[in-house]
Amino acid sequence: MGFKVTTLWKAPEINPVNGKARSIPILNPFNKHGRVFHFAWFGFMIAFLAWYAFPPLLSVAIKKDLKLTQNEIANSNIIALTATLLVRLVAGPMCDRFGPRNTFAVTLIVGAIPSALAGTISGPGGLYAIRFFIGILGGSFVPCQVWSTGFFDKNVVGTSNALTAGWGNAGGGITYFVMPAIYDSLKKDQHLTSHVAWRVSFIVPFIIITFTAITMVLLCPDTPTGKWSERHLAVQQNLQAHGIRGEEVVDIPGTITDHQKTGTNILGSSSDEKRLEEEAGIASAKHGSFDHEATMSEQDMLSAARGEVVVKPSFQEAMSVIFTPQTLVVAACYFCSFGAELAINSILGAYYLKNFPKLGQTGTGRWAAMFGLLNVVCRPFGGIVSDIAYKKTGKVWAKKILVHSFALVTGAFLIAIGLVNSHSHSTMFGLVAGMAFFLEAGNGANFSLVPHVHPSANGIISGVTGAMGNFGGIIFAIIFRYLGNDYGKAFWIIGVVTIGLNFAVCWIKPIPKGQVGGR
Template identity: 60%
Template sequence: MFNPATLFKAPEVNPITHKARTLPFFNIVNIYGRVFFFSWFGFFVAFWSWYAFPPLLNDIIKKDLKLTKIDVANSNIIALCATLIVRLIAGPCCDRFGPRYTFAGTLLIGAIPTFLSGTAYTRNELFALRFFIGILGGSFVPCQVWSTGFFDKNIVGTANAVAAGFGNAGGGVTYFLMPAIYKSFLKRGLKPHEAWRVSFVIPGIIILFVTAGLILLCEDTPVGKWSERHLHAEQNLAAHGVQARLVDAPTGGITDKVSTEGTNSPPSTVGDQKLQYDATGDRKTSTYADHEAQLSEQQMLDTARGEIVQKPTAKQVFGVMFSPHTLVTAFCYFCSFGAELSINSILGTYYQKNFKTLGLSESGDWAAMFGLLNVVARPLGGIISDLLYRNLHTVWAKKALLHTCGVITGVFLIVIGVLNPHNQHTMFGLIAGLAFFLEGGNGANFSLVPHVNPHANGVVSGMTGATGNFGGVIFAVIFRYNAYDKSFWIIGCITIAMNLALCWIPPFSKKQVGGR
């Protein structure tokens, strides 16, 4: 049963990885609550800046730069291309350098073109700036990898889904924020030509503040530095009396071994670190001992062998990227997040097309609701996924939820495309239903991702996130060359077909260490 007190108090932790087994959402003093806050808020401001153009693009910027409808559509496609590349790169970077520094790097690099947004005076300059601002979309990968590193498998789906859901809401909030910032500068006496340019300075400044907080106030892992994560896992095993060698570790990444064979004395070191003992000769307990979950010896070994992230070689990166189990999460995300990105870019224009009485502000407000539903729908997908896993004790339950959401999403897309509603109640109701299952499917997806090749979680997250962006590019091209209603049902057919084609593949390899 859910206990509301867990949202405020220090969480129970896994004794080997020290990952939290509850989500202290409101406790930002606690390390887990603090990391969780910066993971979702960092992605929130990144998404806000990434999608800062669409609310102003179809009217103010379009007139100022004398853009055509085709130019606007092309700029939306270009905005997704850099993100695709960065997400592919960010995955291996997370495994090698750690998600915190990868996160900070994407935010800082993406802040530069954000500040320069106002310097666009031609179509090509706009295209170039939107391409490089797309780097910010790559921050999703370290956001999810960082969250996965701090929360255990019983709650990681909820943590990832809430972090991504709140972060994705930046794509909805921008429809309120950017017009409001723009209008505030108009009231201060700036001309429209100047006001929209100055508006982009605001998200740039906030990105810098969030990055500083992320670096100065947070840790790489629950046990400290990223480079020392293997040693801490081995140290924790020994501290809990598990007298075994760490054999069959994935990719041979755990090389220091614990051995007490042929002796009754406790080990004095693990790797290069000394173990601590009290005056009686007993090991000192972990600083987390009062909050540790009870795991069996085998569960501890499986955790150490299967969940410690390795530094991948190029061969290992490609092996994980193109394993059938990774491709399941990748192509399901291709359909769900790809559809979300492309729909986010055209929804306000679609509303204006079907409902002539809606002005720029009102159509933008209704379009924002699609993105804002991420606050509810995406976390709910992760929460339900975790509940199914805890009660049914099988990862297949998470996978079944993912494909169910995918098929229902496809049905909603087809219905919207076929009906092409000109009644506001019908249109807004169908879009809300679509958002519930589409965004819930995104949450269910990244609830499944931590179970797939957990020793290379960054690579799996990067491949999945990048393929979602690839879907956004493909679906944006479909919107570019077809009427909006026709595009909806085409995307719906693709979504149903792809989910049905992938549903038979097991969630992870039978040879996977520590998986269940």
């Protein structure tokens, strides 16, 4: 069956095991799946806006006020990515342990505080420190994607992840409109000096981020089945409600059948069995069956229970997930695509100002905003096409091939931009728009593939992949840093790296051999 427009507002069909939706009720914020969807993208969008609030004002206002050199600005761009790299590595396991909603809210609040303190900066050292701690906000991408993955099933998870991330990433474009507009308003309407205006402007994202984090906790659930700590209990009860006895699924980690063995009796005493029955009864009262359940075979339900419920892994298990070829694929591809996006987003306004000085800070900022704003369409496009390819073929390979295809075209565009280094508005803006389309679609396709790889450790693999995207941003930002104003050369170098890395990992299977879930 094709797409039905009514799915945009109707209560979605639900996976009977884990409560994940099989459609995205974008126009229904009263439905819990629709509500989580909107909080996920908006929370990440405002975080991204604050994270990249400096670049639109750095080229002129802040640079002049703090008497910064171009190298000091480049250093601050690199430092802003470093904290995010570290936070994303930590956020993945935190999501698996405490749940993505709580991790999301904490990340937003902790990252909002240094945003409010931007006005205390008096020199390059202060700029480095504030941008480092504001970089915490970039780590919100991980809980955003893990939360989205937890609420939407395999048939639409690529679309949901691409929409939440794409609309969130648009904050990197919106900030090029918002921050100069706030700055200009404070100068013209409130008659503040430039020295004061740019400092006061950073209070706005702080207020919005704090409000979003608080309402997120108050209005949204951890999982479709309730509390994060009870997710395994809910899955066990849902299986039993559909006639699949707990004894058949004893290998589901953390279920009500997982109890320490006492003495030599493996199954436990009669009192243990009675306790299990009582706990099953409690779970039934709390969770029950879902409305609008999808029809699934017993084998599919067992596979979802055994392989797709997030577990709290040990350190050894986490390492085994991180150091697999499949994790390397999504991490390497995201290193190229999102890494390039981050680095380019930091310098694009300055690049345009160099090639088109008559546009000024506000004019070049508006054109640079196009790059980030295209995420509204391009990243979702990659996720949607990826889901369609998966649905048509039934194979995860289709998603993987799409990731590499987008990357190769992106690399070609990056090389073209660098070699042409155009001073023509139409040529430069056209090439950047073409590059942005395939680069951002590749990001969407990548996080359409991620939920299939080690789904029971989705937080860890999302964190590692997201962190590698930031690592790519740092490496590419260093390239821009040491090439100074030779932006064109940096572009074609990034293009060559993108093509080379994707060719290096294109042969690896998308899912580990013998993996139960994610297929």
